[in-house]
Every structure is written in C-alpha cells, then in structure tokens.
Amino acid sequence: MKGYAMLGIGKTGWIEKERPLCGPLDAIVRPIAVSPCTSDVHTVWEGAIGDRHNMILGHEAVGEVVEVGALVRDFKCGDRVIIPAITPDWGALESQAGYSMHSGGMLAGWKFSNFKDGVFAEFFHVNEADANMAHLPADVDPVAAVMLADMVPTGFHGVELADVQFGDDVCVVGIGPVGLMSVAGAALHGAAQLFAVGSRPVCAEAARRYGATEILNYREGDIVAQVMEKTNGRGVDRVIIAGGDAECTFGEAVKMLKPGGRIGNVNYLGSGENVLIPRAEWGCGMGHKTIAGGLMPGGRLRMEKLAALLQTGRLDTLPLITHRFHGFEHMEEALLLMKNKPRDLIKPVVIL
Numbered sequence: 302m303k304g305y306a307m308l309g310i311g312k313t314g315w316i317e318k319e320r321p322l323c324g325p326l327d328a329i330v331r332p333i334a335v336s337p338c339t340s341d342v343h344t345v346w347e348g349a350i351g352d353r354h355n356m357i358l359g360h361e362a363v364g365e366v367v368e369v370g371a372l373v374r375d376f377k378c379g380d381r382v383i384i385p386a387i388t389p390d391w392g393a394l395e396s397q398a399g400y401s402m403h404s405g406g407m408l409a410g411w412k413f414s415n416f417k418d419g420v421f422a423e424f425f426h427v428n429e430a431d432a433n434m435a436h437l438p439a440d441v442d443p444v445a446a447v448m449l450a451d452m453v454p455t456g457f458h459g460v461e462l463a464d465v466q467f468g469d470d471v472c473v474v475g476i477g478p479v480g481l482m483s484v485a486g487a488a489l490h491g492a493a494q495l496f497a498v499g500s501r502p503v504c505a506e507a508a509r510r511y512g513a514t515e516i517l518n519y520r521e522g523d524i525v526a527q528v529m530e531k532t533n534g535r536g537v538d539r540v541i542i543a544g545g546d547a548e549c550t551f552g553e554a555v556k557m558l559k560p561g562g563r564i565g566n567v568n569y570l571g572s573g574e575n576v577l578i579p580r581a582e583w584g585c586g587m588g589h590k591t592i593a594g595g596l597m598p599g600g601r602l603r604m605e606k607l608a609a610l611l612q613t614g615r616l617d618t619l620p621l622i623t624h625r626f627h628g629f630e631h632m633e634e635a636l637l638l639m640k641n642k643p644r645d646l647i648k649p650v651v652i653l
C-alpha cells in the first residue's frame with residue numbers, strides 16, 4: 302500500500318509499505334476523510350519529537366472498517382468510524398490512573414504519526430478497536446466529523462485544563478483550529494468575557510462566530526496591555542494557550558492572569574529549550590497561578606460524546622474547514638498548507 306510519510310527531519314514523500322496486520326483486538330481501516338495537523342508540521346520540520354524515518358504521517362481520520370480481529374465485539378467490516386488521534390492502551394497503569402494519553406509512557410497514547418504509521422495511507426491499524434473507535438452517526442457529515450479526531454478534543458481539553466467556570470473571563474491565545482475549538486468550548490462552559498488572540502482575519506471571524514467577545518491582534522500591540530485595559534486592570538480568570546511559543550507566551554499568560562487563575566496549555570511546544578515564567582508576576586512563586594498542560598484525551602467514549610454535540614447542533618465544525626481536496630494525490634498540498642499557513646486557511650480536509 303502507499304502512504305505519505307516523514308522520510309526524515311524536514312523531508313516528506315510517498316512510500317510503499319506492507320498493509321498492516323490486524324491483531325485479535327484490533328481493526329484495519331480505510332480512510333474516507335483525513336486532515337493534516339500543525340503537530341505533523343512540528344514533527345517533520347522542527348524534529349520536535351526526534352528523528353523518524355519512513356513513518357506514515359497523519360492522525361486525524363474518519364474511515365471504513367475493512368478488517369476486525371477475532372475478539373472485536375462492536376465493529377464489523379463496512380462500519381464507518383471516527384478514529385481519535387490518541388489511541389491508548391486501556392489496560393496500562395497510566396490509563397488506570399486516569400491518564401490514558403500517557404499509557405505506556407509520557408505521550409505514548411499518541412501512536413499515529415508519533416511512533417506508529419499514521420492515517421495518510423490506503424489502510425491503517427487501530428489498536429484496541431472497541432475502545433479506540435466510535436461509530437460515525439448516520440446523520441453526521443464525515444468531513445465535519447474529522448474535526449472530532451483532534452481539533453475538538455484538543456481545543457476542549459484546553460478548556461478542561463484551565464477549568465473554565467460560569468462567568469469567568471477567559472483569554473484564548475491562538476485561534477487556529479485548535480484555539481477556535483477552545484473558544485467554542487469556553488463559551489459552552491459559560492465564559493463571560495472571552496478574548497481571542499490571533500491575526501488571520503478568517504480565524505478572527507470564526508472566533509466571533511464561536512463566541513469570542515473581543516479579538517486581540519498580537520501583531521498590533523502587547524496582548525497583556527490589551528487584556529489589562531479591557532478588564533480595568535484586573536486581568537482574566539483563565540488563559541488557554543493554543544498558539545505562540547515557549548519563550549514569550551507563558552509569560553504573557555501569567556501576567557494577564559488573576560491570582561488563583563489557571564492556564565491550560567494545549568500548544569505543542571516544538572522548539573525552544575525552556576518555558577519562561579516571569580518570577581514577580583507569578584507572585585514570586587506564591588501567586589496561586591496554576592499552569593496545566595496536556596495531550597488530548599482519546600478513546601471511544603470521548604469521540605461518541607463529541608459526536609453527540611454535532612448531532613444536537615450544539616457545535617458546528619464545518620466553519621473550520623476552509624480547504625477541501627478530493628483524492629490522495631492532494632495529501633502533500635494539504636500538509637504544506639498547514640506548514641505555510643496562508644492567510645485564508647483554517648483547516649484543510651482531504652476526502653478520499
């Protein structure tokens with residue numbers, strides 16, 4: 302089978318591989334619709350998780366089951382499924398401790414396009430199929446559902462990590478597709494003032510649609526000053542980080558946060574040695590300004606619950622999709638869009 306792969310740091314291309322084998326608990330899936338992620342960009346062009354050779358990329362997919370293992374109970378060939386980016390080993394101790402995304406070691410629940418071939422292939426393998434796939438509801442558009450694999454659960458996890466409460470003032474730093482889902486999630490969790498930081502007009506427009514009360518352009522001035530001015534010097538209760546960098550963004554978040562506030566980071570810090578925290582604004586270590594960061598939770602239940610939000614109309618992911626391609630041959634073009642981030646891009650989907 303063919304797949305679009307990371308050949309080495311900074312290099313991608315098409316490769317031929319054997320079709321994966323299906324274990325007794327597993328499934329083999331043919332993708333129906335896939336999307337490249339900014340994480341693929343960090344992995345390939347920043348070498349953020351180290352070198353990888355001939356590893357098929359991609360971890361966002363909706364697909365059709367083509368093979369199931371003998372012990373799989375709830376899925377059969379021909380079923381249309383949503384596959385989360387994170388597919389944990391559910392029996393691992395880390396999973397029993399509540400951190401399935403770290404099953405088998407830190408970040409090891411993230412298998413596709415990390416240390417296992419991903420979904421940009423004619424076929425891909427899903428471990429523990431009953432626990433790691435969800436049926437695609439008949440009334441949910443598969444293209445909209447691709448956003449459930451990673452963008453929605455990651456953006457929403459930022460909201461969970463920041464622990465947004467009714468009436469909180471919230472700032473979401475970064476409004477690419479992940480941050481936009483943090484905006485939507487914070488609005489669903491009852492944010493009051495909801496600041497959204499970004500510069501692409503297409504993202505700003507989507508952020509307003511998802512519930513942002515104010516757009517702050519980081520290219521047009523210090524975002525801390527902008528937040529302080531708009532909150533009469535009080536700052537915000539919660540900050541969700543879905544963009545920016547290790548050097549400046551955490552400092553800005555700490556500065557704009559009230560004592561007792563929480564920062565939820567879902568940004569994948571692809572470069573830089575240290576995360577810089579400003580000592581004085583962190584209350585000299587005593588400010589009760591909590592910084593939490595996490596990989597999205599995966600698994601079937603999460604996918605089913607998020608799909609229910611699409612079914613009930615509480616969430617619409619289609620505004621995220623600015624570019625649609627038809628056919629495998631467009632995989633590279635779609636990935637390069639995520640790398641180059643043209644001004645009119647939020648997220649591309651490749652329909653197969």
Ligand code: NDP
Binds near residue numbers: 475480500566597
């Ligand atoms: P995008 O690149 O599309 O969006 C990044 C956003 O950050 C844009 O709005 C951008 O603004 C903004 N930004 C860039 N620099 C700054 C800055 N200095 N200060 C403030 N804002 C800034 O990324 P995605 O939404 O696709 O992904 C966001 C992050 O989430 C990535 O790092 C990705 O790898 C990560 N991720 C993490 C996962 C997890 O489980 N934790 C899973 C999936 C993704 P502009 O409008 O100018 O472009």
Ligand code: ZN
Binds near residue numbers: 339340341360
């Ligand atoms: Zn991703």
